[in-house]
Amino acid sequence: MAINWYKYASPASFYALAGKMIPFFTVLAIGLLATGLYIGFFVAPTDFQQGEAYRIIFIHVPAAWMSMFLYVIMACWAGIGLAFNTRLSSMMATAIAPTGAMFTFLALWTGSLWGKPMWGTWWVWDARLTSELILLFLYIGFMSLQAAIDDPRRADKAGAIIALVGVINIPIIYFSVQWWNTLHQGASVSVTQAPTMASIMLTGMMVMVFASWMYSIAVILKRVRSIILERERHTVWVAELRRKGAL
Amino acid sequence: MKPRHKKLAVITAGVTALGFAAVLVLNAFQSNLVFFFSPTQVIANEAPVDKSFRIGGLVEEGSVQREQDSTTVRFAITDTAEAIQVVYTGILPDLFREGKGVVAQGKLDSNGIFRADEVLAKHDENYMPPEAALALEEAAKAQRNSLIQ
Numbered sequence: 001m002a003i004n005w006y007k008y009a010s011p012a013s014f015y016a017l018a019g020k021m022i023p024f025f026t027v028l029a030i031g032l033l034a035t036g037l038y039i040g041f042f043v044a045p046t047d048f049q050q051g052e053a054y055r056i057i058f059i060h061v062p063a064a065w066m067s068m069f070l071y072v073i074m075a076c077w078a079g080i081g082l083a084f085n086t087r088l089s090s091m092m093a094t095a096i097a098p099t100g101a102m103f104t105f106l107a108l109w110t111g112s113l114w115g116k117p118m119w120g121t122w123w124v125w126d127a128r129l130t131s132e133l134i135l136l137f138l139y140i141g142f143m144s145l146q147a148a149i150d151d152p153r154r155a156d157k158a159g160a161i162i163a164l165v166g167v168i169n170i171p172i173i174y175f176s177v178q179w180w181n182t183l184h185q186g187a188s189v190s191v192t193q194a195p196t197m198a199s200i201m202l203t204g205m206m207v208m209v210f211a212s213w214m215y216s217i218a219v220i221l222k223r224v225r226s227i228i229l230e231r232e233r234h235t236v237w238v239a240e241l242r243r244k245g246a247l
Numbered sequence: 248m249k250p251r252h253k254k255l256a257v258i259t260a261g262v263t264a265l266g267f268a269a270v271l272v273l274n275a276f277q278s279n280l281v282f283f284f285s286p287t288q289v290i291a292n293e294a295p296v297d298k299s300f301r302i303g304g305l306v307e308e309g310s311v312q313r314e315q316d317s318t319t320v321r322f323a324i325t326d327t328a329e330a331i332q333v334v335y336t337g338i339l340p341d342l343f344r345e346g347k348g349v350v351a352q353g354k355l356d357s358n359g360i361f362r363a364d365e366v367l368a369k370h371d372e373n374y375m376p377p378e379a380a381l382a383l384e385e386a387a388k389a390q391r392n393s394l395i396q
Contacts, residue, residue, distance in 0.1 A: 045376035045377075046376060047374050047375065047377075048375055048381075049342060049380075054374060057374070118340065118342055118370060119340060120339075120340030124282070127282065168269050172273075181282045181285075182282050183282060183283075183350055183369055185369065185370055185372040186372045187372060196374070198374060198379060
């Protein structure tokens with residue numbers, strides 16, 4: 001059976017589909033989170049130089065990765081919305097921003113907590129930390145610009161431009177530790193090289209990364225459903241839902 | 248010009264301008280966002296004079312001397328080519344160890360000794376249990392011995 005994907009570009013049918021998908025991703029997120037934290041705190045061994053303090057990596061790295069992934073995905077949706085004028089794409093971008101900002105904050109915060117005992121400082125203005133902070137400002141800028149414009153279609157367009165311009169920051173964050181001398185160490189996990197982590201530590205970290213993905217999908221779908229309802233509140237199908245008492 | 252072409256031209260011009268701006272910003276970063284200088288750069292007078300800056304490298308093996316009855320420490324930062332003598336008074340981070348990464352902030356005095364007012368530890372990207380680290384060390388030692396023989 002062929003699925004007609006275009007059908008789900010309509011907010012009304014996507015609203016229903018998202019509603020069916022949320023429980024699935026929620027259960028996966030909880031399961032993976034429990035497994036990942038268990039591996040991180042009880043199974044993974046102590047590190048040879050950082051002792052127990054390195055365990056913050058199980059939160060810090062997934063958060064930092066998600067902050068970058070989500071930005072790219074947000075910019076893609078915003079770009080598609082700008083180019084093809086598809087309403088749902090712009091709503092997806094709007095729905096992703098708060099979760100992305102949350103992960104960026106989490107990465108900066110846990111990084112700071114990790115930096116104090118290991119490096120000896122809460123914060124330094126090195127290229128990695130500074131570019132990640134700029135990412136937080138980009139998310140906040142995107143959200144506040146959208147909130148400042150009353151007409152949602154114009155807000156979508158203005159936001160899309162910020163989101164697309166900001167994409168330049170993502171490779172800067174990723175490669176900052178190679179391009180400049182930074183206090184932050186290089187990547188332990190990369191596409192081109194074998195990971196420089198013991199495998200059980202890596203397993204725990206990757207489980208946490210998948211947990212973060214599942215959490216993000218569940219929360220973003222939940223949020224996009226609210227945005228759809230808010231923007232389509234004058235339509236017949238929303239009135240129909242209300243009449244049936246499904247809201 | 249059709250409106251569609253006009254729109255495309257505006258977008259192309261915008262993207263070009265942005266790309267140009269990004270190149271300029273990155274270029275500026277290249278010279279200003281240097282978090283630390285290596286000892287070789289300092290010897291080559293690339294570091295600022297009479298201004299606070301940072302030196303990064305490894306703590307030279309066997310160079311750490313602690314003064315009695317004070318928290319003053321003397322050590323050398325090396326990038327394996329050159330080394331700079333550093334004096335620091337204060338509490339060192341836990342990860343400060345000989346042969347490990349370090350970043351010190353301070354000024355060079357007239358004798359070429361770096362007077363640090365902040366010392367940060369820079370650790371590497373390797374994570375493993377202590378037994379694995381020990382095994383690696385043993386293996387490296389065995390290899391060195393076999394090379395000597």
